[in-house]
Amino acid sequence: MLNKIRNIQWRQVAYFFLGLVALVGVGMLMSLVNKKDQVQVCSALKVMVEGQETFIDQNDITSMIKEKFGTVVGKPLNQLPLQQIETELKKSPYVSEADVHMDMDGTMQVAVQQREVVVRIISQNGQQYYVDSKSNKIPVTLKYVPHVMVANGYINEGYKKALEPVKSQLVKDLVKIVEDTKGDDLWSNQIVQLYVNDERDIEIVPRVGSQQLIIGNADSLSYKLDRLKSFYTHILPKVGTDAYSKVNVKYSGQIVCERNGDWFIDSLQMKMHTK
Structure with missing residues (x-):
């Protein structure tokens, strides 16, 4: 009997009991946390709206x-559907991302990223919309008018519903010109507006000068802008x-420049043409 006792690996037994105690402790802690979550209520709602635009603000998110x-402040934490709130916020056409979580103090933290x-x-029939x-x-709102480029003229693609993708190559070209x-x-100061003429060519409306600046489409755009x-x-001065x-x-x-109905290509243009 004494030999059996001596042969017991007491270190392993000690590790076993320590592990058992730790497991029981974790279980008790999780139980306490769970009970706390069941009885703890939401103490406050904090909303942060990020992004360059101001389509929506903290009051809009709170109202949504x-x-x-319903009113979230004062509700037990286990009755707050955080994931559903996130999903609902993302349905707004002005919201690109949303994150909703509770902090240790019981405050609901809501972070919203606006679309750019x-x-x-x-459009040609007068419909207006933004492209992100x-x-x-993105639908136009009377609450906020972003300082972005305006494109009008003979644009057939209209607006049906929020967040539908752009379909026509013409509007895609307009977006590319603005982004590039x-x-x-020079261009951020000189370009006032984009206009699509009756030949479906895109024109730049300049801040300085009254001439039509025709670039056609967005193919080889950087080369056209360099010219x-x-x-x-070289010429205008x-x-x-x-x-x-x-x-x-x-x-x-x-x-190609036009003045008083006459078309001509000056020497600088001919040099560029032969390169």
């Missing part, structure tokens, strides 16, 4: 939550801002 789920719009489209950075359509020029010092920059830096009624860079390798 109250309308769908790129351009405002006014993911090429989805917004970080440029327009050459026009502004010599002839003045109102010398031309039309400047066209839609044709490869050329800057």
Whole structure:
């Protein structure tokens, strides 16, 4: 009997009992936390709205939550459907992401990321909508008017429902032009508006000068913009801002200028054409 006792691996027995005690402790702790969650109530609602736009604010988010789920402050935590609240917030056409969780103090933390719009489209029949950075359509609201580029003219694609994707190549080209020029010092100051003429060519409406700046579509866009920059830096200073009624860079390798009904290509354009 004494030998059997001596042969017992007491260290392993000790580890076993320590593990058992730890397991029981964790179980008791989880039970206490669960009971606390059942009795603890939501003490406050904190909303943070992120993004450059101000389509919606904290009051809008609070009202949306109250309308769908009632007053959350004072409710037991186990009665708050956090995942459902997130899903409901994401249904707003102005919200790209939403995160809802409870902190240790019982405060419901709501973080909302707004969609970033790129351009405002006014279609040929007068329908208006925004296009966001993911090429989805965002409805116009009277509450907030973002400072983004406006494109109008002979644009057939209209608006049916929020978050539907852009379909026509024309509107996709308009979005590309805005995105490719917004970080440029010259174009961010010079481009006032985009216009689609009756030939479905895209024109830049300049801040300085009255000439039509025709780029056609967004194919080879950087090359077309470089030619327009050459026009502004090499030609315009010599002839003045109102010398031309039309400047066209839609044709490869050329800057075609029109004045008083006459078409001509100057020496600088011919050099560019032969490169």
